[in-house]
Amino acid sequence: MHSGDNSNIPTFRRNDEIYSTIDYIFISNQMRPMLKSTDIHRLHSSWTDHQLLSLSINLGQTPTGFGLWRANPILAQQKAYRVQLKQRLTSIVSSLPNQIAAQKQWDYVKPEIRLFTQRYAIDYTNWRKKSIKVLQRKRNAFLQSQLPIAIQLQCLPVMDKQIESLQQELVDIAELKAGIRWREHGEKSAGYLKQIHQVRNVEQSINCLQDTTSGSTVSSRTQLMEISQTFYQELYSVDPVDKHDIDCYLQDLADLPQLNEDDRRYLISPITIEDIIEQSKKVIGKQSSPGSDGLGYVFMHLIYQFSPLKDLITKIYNTALAAGSFPSSWQDLRVRLLPKKGDLSTLKNWRPISLINCDAKIYTRIINQRMRSVIDTIINRYQTGFLGDRFIAENGMILNILMEQAHVQKRPEIGLLLDQEKAYDRVHPMYLRQTMLAFGFPPSLVHSLESLFFGNAVRININGYFTNRIDQRRGLRQGDPLSPLLFNIALESFLRHILQDSSFQGFRFQLVSNSVTTTSNTMPPPLKVLAYADDVCVLLHSTDDYCRLRHHLDRYGSVSNAKVNIHKTEAFSLDGRSYPEWIAFLAVQDILAFP
Structure with missing residues (x-):
């Protein structure tokens, strides 16, 4: 370390x-x-x-702020909450101002639901605490009464069940805070789960950061906030690109596939309330952190089923699809930082996860479901990330077969594992728009997604405190259901440029035995690249291939804002042997990770 x-x-x-x-x-x-x-x-x-x-x-505990409030999903299971929520929604709908747009009406409804839920939760928490004390005293008094055993056996189970039910709620809450998705039968201690929660908070706390301007390490809350504000404002600011260069880059791709007319119509077909309810039902039990409104999927599912709101909700989602107009809360993001490998005093080694309001994620889940059913025709077969009927194991199996053949034939080819710097966070909006249009996506859908993903108001969570607003001008928000597919689309042109480059040799399969006869058209095509989302493995036959790769990386970066950390890129020998020529060449290129 x-x-x-x-x-x-x-x-x-x-x-x-x-x-x-x-x-x-x-x-x-x-x-x-x-x-x-x-x-x-x-x-x-x-x-x-x-x-x-x-x-x-730092051995002392890092001071933490309040962070984000989120509604306890256990409340949504209570009949009393659902009844009172329905009554409150009825009152809210009756007072909705008709003269304002649907998006603003929705942004009026949600804060009212949030306030109602917060008040209900406080009242219920106080009631539960008092009830546990009362039940425990009642049980102890009952045991001290020395009633006949038969009466005790009849009454005690009722009291015990009431106590256990309330205690189970405490454990379930601790489980949510601990962020675990499973536990063994014996791991039900609230203290145990609280300890997990505390350990996770320590692991995700930021104790110090490097000030890139002065080179010093700072640890005060004010300095941590200032450094984070500066870093992410720079990260989310676009580097200029030329639309003409993007169009030329895409036009250089031969036989670029496009969606057919049926697919385009399907993608922009109206969203029904049944679509919305179905998507919310699929994720009703998903432990996904909500956004700034604090309302998880289970609460949105209840709200979507409230009949007086269905027309308003449907209008909001279809206006988002057709016109790219959204409630402002859909673009009000909080970002949580999760540690990666390496030096945690630099923000490059923290992964930003966007906490997005669940009603906005329901919209992108609907679009994601539609896109997954049509996108297979435009993404090359060597990309296996987040696509239906494609699995990461496929590329692993291919690479294993390739390395076995290389070992038998003692071939000096190598593989490069590209390290893309902040891959999702650097996607340029103009590049993504032009790429989607080139693949035949409907302009209205492209406009909707561009408007939703870029121009967000972002605030970074630093130990429970939030930075000032940061305008997100580029980057796909990690934590959104649609981001992986959009990234695949953004990366596709780079992969296709390598695949169609006749000067790029890659790994060419050869016959192991000369006794087997074959014709050239029965041999597999050269293998040049394998990808799983942003994890890209490029296969190099010679140093000329590396030069071609750098050409493609430079050109791709100039139109998309993408950036590869060459010094973090790892190289490996396909046949498992060490080749001094490759080692010397890669060292000059600042690639040192070679076995």
Whole structure:
């Protein structure tokens, strides 16, 4: 574990000829977020020939804010809540101002539901706490009464069931906070689940960040917020691209497939209230964090079934589809940061997950379901991410067969695992729009998705506190059901440029035995690239292939804002052997991860 750029510094040195890295400090994954800084110090040569390694960690608890409120889904299961919700909705509908647009009416309805739910939850929590105390006292008094055993056996189970039911609610709430999706029968202790929740909060807390301007490490809340605000404002700001260059890039693709007329009509067919209710029903039990309104799928499912609101809801969804006009709450995002590998004092090693209001995600779930049924015809067969009837194991099996043949034939080809920097967060809106139009997507749908995904108001959650508004001008929001498919569409032109490049050789299959006769048209085509969403493996026959790859990467990046971290890209030998020529060539390219 290291912080900063100390990983390649030798820790042992004897004379001027012998030096190596043999000293380490290991730290657990649970303590990684607490790591503030690391350093290497040279000591007097007469004392030792080792360097002194040091680290500093924050042992105190990081101050946290209130974060986001979210409604307890257990409430939606209670008959009393559903009855009172219906009464409150009736009152809300009767007071809706008719002179404002449907989107604004919806943004009036949801805060009222949120306020009602918060008040109900407070009252119910107080009632449950009091009820448990009363029931426990009643049970103890009953046992002290020394009534006949027969009466005790008849009455105690009733009391115990009431107590257990309320205690189970506490465990279920702790489970939600802990974020676990399963548990063994013996793991029902509320204390155990609370501990998991606390550990998860520690793992996801940000204790310090590097200030790229001064180079120092900061830890105060104000400084953490300022650095995060600056980083994400820059990340979500577009680098200029030229529409003409994008169009030329797409026109250079031969035989680009397009959706047929039936598919286009299906994609923009009106959304019915049955479609909306069906999608909400599918995810009613999904533990997905809601957005800024705090209302999860289970609450939206109840609201969608309220008859007086059905016309308003249907109008909102169809206006979103046809005109790209949405409730403002659909583009009011909160972003939670999850740790990745590497130095957690740099924001590049935190994954931003958008917390989107569930009514907005129902819309993209409907579009996602429609697109999944038609997109297979336009995405090449070497992309297996998030597509129906395609599985990641397919590419793994292909690569395994390829490596077996390379090993038998002692072939020097290599594979490159591209590391795309913030792949989802760098997608340019103009590039995505032109790419979707080139594939034949209906212009109205393209406009709707472009309007929804770009121009969002984003606030980053830093230890429970939120930054000021950040305008998201580029990037697909991670956490949206539709983002993986949209990314596949964005990446497709890059993959197709490699596949159609006749100068790019890739891995060419050969006969293992000369005794077998074949014709050229029975051999598989050269294998050049395998992809699972943004995880891309490129197969190189020679250094010329690498030069062609860099050409395609540069051109793709210039029109899409995509960026590949060459120094994080990993190379591997297909036949398992080491080739000095490749190692030397890749070292010049700043690719050092080669076995």
